[in-house]
Amino acid sequence: MTLRDDPTWYRDAIFYEVYVRGFADSDNDGSGDLAGVIDHLDYLHWLGVDCIWLLPVLRSPQRDGGYDISDFYSIQPEYGSLDDMRRLLHEAHARGMRVICDLVVNHTSDQHPWFQEARSGPQSPKRDWYVWSDDPSRYGDARVIFVDTEHSNWSWDPVAGAYYWHRFFSHQPDLNYENPAVQEAMLDVVRFWLDLGLDGFRLDAVPYLFEAEGTNCENLPATHAYLKRIRAEVDAHYPGRVLLAEANQWPSDVAAYFGSGDECHMCFHFPLMPRMFMALRREERYPITEILAQTPEIPEGAQWALFLRNHDELTLEMVSDAERDYMYGEYARDPRMKLNLGIRRRLAPLLDNGRRQMELFYGLLLSLPGTPILYYGDEIGMGDNIYLGDRDGVRTPMQWSGDRNAGFSRSDFARLYLPPLMDPVYGFQACNVEQQQRSNSSPLQWLRRFIQIRKGRPVFGRGAFEVLGASNPSVFAFLRTLEDEVILCVNNLSRFPQPVELDLRRFDGRSPVELVGRVPFPRIGDLPYLLTLGPHGFYWFQLEPPA
Template identity: 70%
Template sequence: AHQRGLRVISDLVVNHTSSDHPWFQEARSNPDSPKRDWHVWSDTVHRYEDARIIFTDTETSNWTWDEEAGAYYWHRFFSHQPDLNYDNPEVIEAIIDVLRFWLDLGLDGFRLDAVPYLIERDGTICENLPETHEILRLLRRTVDEEYPDRVLLAEANQWPEDVVEYFGDGDECHMAFHFPVMPRMFMSVRREEATPMYEILERTPDIPANCQWGLFLRNHDELTLEMVTDEERDYMYSEYAKDPRMKINVGIRRRLAPLLDKGRDEIELMHAILFSLPGSPILYYGDEIAMGDNVYLGDRDGVRTPMQWTADRNGGFSKADFAQLYAPPLMDPLYGYQAVNVEAQLRTQTSLLRWLRRFVALRKEHPVFGLGTYEPLAPSNHRIFAHVRAYEDDVMLCVHNLARSAQYVELDLSRFKGRHPVEIFGRTRFPAVGELPYLLTLAPRGFYWFQLVEDESEEASHDG
């Protein structure tokens, strides 16, 4: 991967182990085992009662009785995933050794799984506790001192004001997923209303200069609806999960293309919004070719089917016998691997894959998207999501039409008077900005990205 200019980060499950893990097996075998205190045990279920149950579909308690141990063990997720006891210094040291093992092999960093739940305290919801941040600072210090230029990415499905705590003062995680933005993007597109996105971005605090948000449309889990209101959750279920099999826990287990009814305009618009926001976009495998899902597979496997590389056997993913595959490749007429695959899309100039590759390259040309400030414009037309990104002398105007119909918008750009908007996909120069509101018309689900250039900058770019 490094020879191809790729960096690789891996999931590091810091919160729990499997119930089959040797640590847990040794812990349950004997109350006097040295590993007994590596997990959280109790003689009663009446501890940490304020902690919510996360996997509501399958779990009725965060405690499970273990016959061999003769005690209850604590788990925030599935009952076969007992939590580690981070009040035990030996556990912290063991996790640091695991981290060192993989970094010594050349790994470039970790997605730290389920970090809000490392510590338990009675009288709290057992999330986002101060001791958790002490542990993360220790992990970060280890990485900085022993493995420079590696990254820690926090998976903390929390409200923005809680997630920013995982950056610390720039001394905890380098990055964190911004979970609440994602469902509001889908909500805005379906409602044709930009307000949900404006509101959650306004609620997002500033972060340390050496940190970054991780932004995404979909991932390997469900489209989580934990960080929305009850009313918003009901709306999302009614619009995006009409079949009960599409629901799981507190979310929707669907891929990007099926969620958007395979609408090419909608898929492009969602990526444009994602790429325009402050942070680093994270793409889920298969979404770049509009792969589908299989709601008939259990648990989260429906969005984890094999990557569809070619129209050959098993989609080019494996030469194994079809019956040996853990999850079967998609074979339906609309999303099956014979209809949707990388090989075919690379041969088609207008394919989603080719478009997205060009879009990624274009974004990389402009550091403003990764480093710049974000200023919402909030025009009177609520179907338009518009904002300005600025970094040094680079000013970018991003305007997105969430509606299924053509729209116009008037933007107050008077502070940029004299600059020319240059549409960066086709390098088309638009009339100069003046004192009056700047009028734009947008196609259904259309968007513009303009670089606001002064005359000398524009001439220089043409000469280049």
């Protein structure tokens, strides 16, 4: 098998997010590693994954899950070596899969030699690689993001005798992108990994690269200009590699990270996800359709990255205060479930382990305009452990089987980086890959089937999107259209059965064929098209032209 040579492959792809530490432990030291990922490439291929996104694997003191990089040129030792990375890329490519990796461009660890050198004295050549100040009131309009742990974006460094700027944890000083040397250094990092064969980056925290007084220090023009430089480098020397931007902003601001097709290839659509949960609980489509209506058109070739959950908390930064209170009330009844401005829980527990709700959500993820990103473990409905600190609750070991340590590692239990889930509902005895692969009716098999249906149809990744109105607020119907192919998706957000009448007259004469069983439905005529949906039910139809 070889890689598709279409440079816009990412529009048809299924992404899968891997937390390397928690995925599979090949050397039984209690922590997952790259070799462990290689061991399970066949599983990911079987599931239908096209691109693996590795959470940070670069060397780091690991005070923030690896988002605190101390060396941009080597792999975290317990994860393996550069050779392991080369082997992973080779093995993935041989299966037709790609691999991208988290790259933190905004900041480094305070353990990074650059920072250590910078703090040593005002004359240090690296001093100007970070943002220093004697006055911690500068850039006062910038919000504090990790409100649970940080009180200011400035911290005092007694060694340097000055305050340094950090948008995230205080052990993560921001790089100074005003300095051309920093800009060049980061481009070198990008080239190094792409030369190694990596298929792209998930660019962490991109809105914050530059600062300017009197602004909120987010989405500044200079930041966009630098990202365009990275893109130009990719286009010139590494065609077919992808840049996926993490910009937790409103859709209109995020869209700017696509540039005019000359910045990032993909951006996460952050506000959509909390609104899907809101819509489900309210049994009405408007929280979703409203945010989609506010989502601007994006340049040709650009693509939204969609997700239901990820390795972070379910972020509620991009909702109103009232909506945030609502989400806390509905999905974080226990205060332990909250973190920063979000909810630290996995998909299955958020949906009360409701099988129909999860299927509906995956149905939406796979049919809304964008590229779906699955989070490891969510394909089998893994749970979380809210009694672990920070975001560790959603980063417990992957549950491969009912064996010791969930089949994740043969190390001593006490040596595991985190304990696997062992409760009767979500624990690895009840919920694991092996058992779900054996059962045709399992959530895993169900999801795989729908992934396969999507994969054969570029319309899902590339087609136009149009919401079909219906007076029933609980029904969310939309069209995906690519040239002659028309897919109709009809979703019931209510836990009760619902009827809906759709105005499909413009497809008069076409026959809806349901995509799972290829079941033909009555031909579309001049009258409103009546459908009935079961609780949380949904249909995907292909509207076939008359023979």
